[in-house]
Amino acid sequence: MSKEPDVRWPAEWEPQDAVWISWPHRRDLWQGGLDELRQTYGRVAAAIAPHARVCVNAAEALHPGIRQTMRDAGVREEQYSLFNHPTNDVWCRDHGPVFVQDVKDGSLMLADWQFNAWGGKFAPWDLDNGITTLMGAALGLPVRSSSMILEGGAIEGNGDGLLVTTESVLLNPNRNPEWSRAAMEEELRRMLGVKTVFWLGSGIEGDDTDGHIDDMVRFVRRDAVVSIVEPDSSSPHYRALAENNERLQDLKCVDGSGVEVVPLPMPDPLRAEDWRLDQLPASYANFLIVNDAVIVPVFNQPRNDDRALGILRECFSGKQVVGVDARKLVLEGGAIHCITQQQPRPRKEEP
Secondary structure, eight states: OOOOOSEEOOOTTSOEEEEEEEOOOOHHHHTTOHHHHHHHHHHHHHHHTTTSEEEEEEOGGGHHHHHHHHHHHTOOGGGEEEEEOOOSSSOHHHHSOEEEEETTTOOEEEEEEEOOHHHHTSSOOHHHHTHHHHHHHHHTOOEEEEEEEOOGGGOEEOSSSEEEEEHHHHTOTTTOTTOOHHHHHHHHHHHHOOSEEEEEOOOOTTOTTSOOGGGTEEEEETTEEEEEEOOOTTSTTHHHHHHHHHHGGGOBOTTSOBOEEEEEEOOSOBOOTTOSOSSBOOOTTOOEEETTEEEEEEOSOHHHHHHHHHHHHHHTTTSEEEEEEOHHHHTTTOOTTTTEEEEEOOOOOOO
């Protein structure tokens, strides 16, 4: 019998103090689109700023330019903080920490995984792998370390002990070849305080991560998820998504109660000319929940964008659901959730 957890991983809809992002700076990665990408970052920051402080990881030399971009986007100085935390790349969800709360007193600590750029695909990643240590020091919070390689986009939780992930990422030999499924489940329990790990198969086409869950299945409340569907049997996504949605019929909360599955359509295929990806991994599931708002990637497809936003408004009644054009982001394989990492509010003990 495993012992009771000493930490818990809050759900994304629980109160947040801040959202962290890592600023783009490498022209070699963004094929001449870096300036436009930074404007997208400014728009994402402007969407977050009314709801939580924006905290930015970036080498100090980048700070003047970031301040200008924030001004241009209408983000006020008191709404964001800059940290001299140099990075290799922008995917804060994956190279940053997962924030957890101490079960006893509700205080925060940072779960620090190892990061190897999605199985060694995009060198170098040494700075990215050190970001959690820098963030912990800047915040004055303890860091809880693991030797397991894991990205934040590979796991999805409901705040009540249930975690969903994919075999195509966690069981991939490019991450932790010496770890068994059981050992990974035990480490997820130790690091995050989860009780049940539910496995899906593989991810959507064009996903450099090998199939992150945050492009496919997202909790919208403790006992409900949205799940990406693709009705077109000729789509490269069709088989993997159909299999995952079949598996989801068996998803249960820790207490054994059922989980509602709400279908969320895909956008029309996004393609880029002369690019390493045949099809870009665009998904409306890659949204960020930040207090009373949900920030959703949209792709300049008015009919599809409106339909997805409408479904999410029904799921998040009472929250402001806003779309931000994520076409520049998805060119490199991610969207709103991938570039952000929420910092929950410490839970205060009742007097």
